[in-house]
Amino acid sequence: MxxxxxxxxxxxxxxxxxxxxxxxxxxxxxxxxxxxxxxxxxxxxxxxxxxxxxxxxxxxxxxxxxxxxxxxxxxxxxxxxxxxxxxxxxxxxxxxxxxxxxxxxxxxxxxxxxxxxxxxxxxxxxAQIPPVSKRAKLGAREGLSKEDQDRLLKVIDPNSPDNPWERGFVRQRNWLIVVLLLATGMRRGELLGLQIRDLDQRLPKLRIIRRADAGEDPRRIQPNTKTNDREVELRPAIMREVWSYISRHRKKIKAARKYPQLIVGDEGQPLSLKSIDKIFVQIRAACPGLPVTLTSHVMRHTWNDRFSEQAELLGLTDAVEEKARNEQQGWADNSESAATYTRRHATRKGRELSLKLQKQLDVPEH
Structure with missing residues (x-):
C-alpha cells in the first residue's frame, strides 16, 4: 500500500x-x-x-x-x-x-x-518522520514549539516573499485566520461562524456563539460551535487588525456585503471548512520545515500550551488555572478536555521533574 x-x-x-x-x-x-x-x-x-x-x-x-x-x-x-x-x-x-x-x-x-x-x-x-513510541500517547498531536510558531507567522506575513498566496486580500485574510486561531484557541468552526455583529465596536472583544442551522448561512455544511457561548478579549492591536481587514479588504468585495460572516472567500461567499484545511496544506508546502501534522486544530493545542506556560509564570493554582481555561475555551466546569490540549506542557514538566529526581541519586562516575 x-x-x-x-x-x-x-x-x-x-x-x-x-x-x-x-x-x-x-x-x-x-x-x-x-x-x-x-x-x-x-x-x-x-x-x-x-x-x-x-x-x-x-x-x-x-x-x-x-x-x-x-x-x-x-x-x-x-x-x-x-x-x-x-x-x-x-x-x-x-x-x-x-x-x-x-x-x-x-x-x-x-x-x-x-x-x-x-x-x-x-x-x-x-528528518520529517515523526517520532513514535510504543506508548500510544507519545507521538500524539501537540502544539507548535515557539520556533515553529515564529516560522509560521513569518511565512504567512502579508509582506513576506515566501507567502504562498498571490492576491492581497487572500494574504491578509489568511494571516488574520492564523493569528485569531493562535490568539484565542478557538476551533475553525467557531472562527468561520463569527459574524461581524459578534465584534464589540467599543472594546477589543468578540463573542463566540452557537448558531445551529442559521438561516443567513448559505453553506451546505455549516460550521458549528461545539462549546458553550463565551466572550473572548483580544489585544487592542489584534482587534485593530480585525477592523482593518473589514474596512480595507472585505469591504471591497461587493458580494460579501450580503453575508454577516467575518471570514469570506474572494468571491464573497463565507469560507468553508475545507477551505481552512487547504490553507494549512498551502502553508506546509510554503514552509516545509513546519510539522507535517500542522492543521488548524494544532493552533488550538498551541494556545493551550501557551496558556499553561503563562499560568505557571503567574503562579496560578491548578484549580484556578483549570477554571480559567474552561471559561476561555467554552468547556463545562467539570470538563476533562484540558488533558487533550496540554500534552506538550505536561511532557516538558514531566521531563524536568524526572531530571530533578535523578539529581538526587548518588551515582558514582567511572
Missing part, C-alpha cells in the same frame, strides 16, 4: 521516477515534501482532483498541487502518527535503493551526482 501511495502521488504530479533516474536526476526536496504531506491521509481519502494534466514536461508547479478531502468534517481525518512514520520509512528506503540500483547504469560522474542529490534530499525527507 505504501508503494501504491508513492506511485499514485508521483503519477498525479506527472513524474516518471525511473525516467528521472535514467536522466541522472532525483526527486527534489519540494517533490518529496508533497509525498510527506500525502502520507498523513488514508489512501481512499486522496483524490485525483487538481492533478497536473499529462504532458512532455517533468516540471511541476508545487503551488498548484492540492490534496482534496472527500468530506468537510470538523477535523481532518488522518492516519495515526505510527502509520505515517512507517510509510515514510518505507518510501525513504525504497527511494534510496532505487537511486543506487539505477545509478549503477550511469557514468561515474553522473552516478556520483545522483548519489549526492539523493542523499541530500532523503536526509531532509527522513
Amino acid at each position: 505504501t508503494l501504491a501511495l508513492l506511485y499514485r502521488e508521483l503519477d498525479k504530479a506527472n513524474i516518471d521516477l525511473l525516467q528521472r533516474l535514467r536522466q541522472g536526476q532525483f526527486l527534489t526536496v519540494q517533490e518529496l515534501n508533497r509525498l510527506v504531506d500525502a502520507t498523513q491521509y488514508w489512501l481512499a481519502d486522496l483524490s485525483d482532483e487538481d492533478a497536473n494534466e499529462r504532458g512532455s514536461s517533468n516540471v511541476i508547479d508545487i503551488k498548484r498541487i492540492r490534496i482534496r478531502r472527500k468530506s468537510a468534517v470538523e477535523e481532518t481525518k488522518s492516519v495515526s502518527v505510527a502509520t505515517q512514520a512507517i510509510r515514510l520509512r518505507y518510501m525513504a528506503d525504497y527511494l534510496e535503493f532505487l537511486a543506487t540500483y539505477m545509478g549503477a547504469a550511469l557514468s561515474a560522474s553522473v552516478r556520483k551526482e545522483v548519489a549526492f542529490e539523493s542523499d541530500r534530499a532523503l536526509k531532509a525527507f527522513r
Whole structure:
C-alpha cells in the first residue's frame, strides 16, 4: 500500500521516477515534501482532483498541487502518527535503493551526482518522520514549539516573499485566520461562524456563539460551535487588525456585503471548512520545515500550551488555572478536555521533574 501511495502521488504530479533516474536526476526536496504531506491521509481519502494534466514536461508547479478531502468534517481525518512514520520509512528506503540500483547504469560522474542529490534530499525527507513510541500517547498531536510558531507567522506575513498566496486580500485574510486561531484557541468552526455583529465596536472583544442551522448561512455544511457561548478579549492591536481587514479588504468585495460572516472567500461567499484545511496544506508546502501534522486544530493545542506556560509564570493554582481555561475555551466546569490540549506542557514538566529526581541519586562516575 505504501508503494501504491508513492506511485499514485508521483503519477498525479506527472513524474516518471525511473525516467528521472535514467536522466541522472532525483526527486527534489519540494517533490518529496508533497509525498510527506500525502502520507498523513488514508489512501481512499486522496483524490485525483487538481492533478497536473499529462504532458512532455517533468516540471511541476508545487503551488498548484492540492490534496482534496472527500468530506468537510470538523477535523481532518488522518492516519495515526505510527502509520505515517512507517510509510515514510518505507518510501525513504525504497527511494534510496532505487537511486543506487539505477545509478549503477550511469557514468561515474553522473552516478556520483545522483548519489549526492539523493542523499541530500532523503536526509531532509527522513528528518520529517515523526517520532513514535510504543506508548500510544507519545507521538500524539501537540502544539507548535515557539520556533515553529515564529516560522509560521513569518511565512504567512502579508509582506513576506515566501507567502504562498498571490492576491492581497487572500494574504491578509489568511494571516488574520492564523493569528485569531493562535490568539484565542478557538476551533475553525467557531472562527468561520463569527459574524461581524459578534465584534464589540467599543472594546477589543468578540463573542463566540452557537448558531445551529442559521438561516443567513448559505453553506451546505455549516460550521458549528461545539462549546458553550463565551466572550473572548483580544489585544487592542489584534482587534485593530480585525477592523482593518473589514474596512480595507472585505469591504471591497461587493458580494460579501450580503453575508454577516467575518471570514469570506474572494468571491464573497463565507469560507468553508475545507477551505481552512487547504490553507494549512498551502502553508506546509510554503514552509516545509513546519510539522507535517500542522492543521488548524494544532493552533488550538498551541494556545493551550501557551496558556499553561503563562499560568505557571503567574503562579496560578491548578484549580484556578483549570477554571480559567474552561471559561476561555467554552468547556463545562467539570470538563476533562484540558488533558487533550496540554500534552506538550505536561511532557516538558514531566521531563524536568524526572531530571530533578535523578539529581538526587548518588551515582558514582567511572
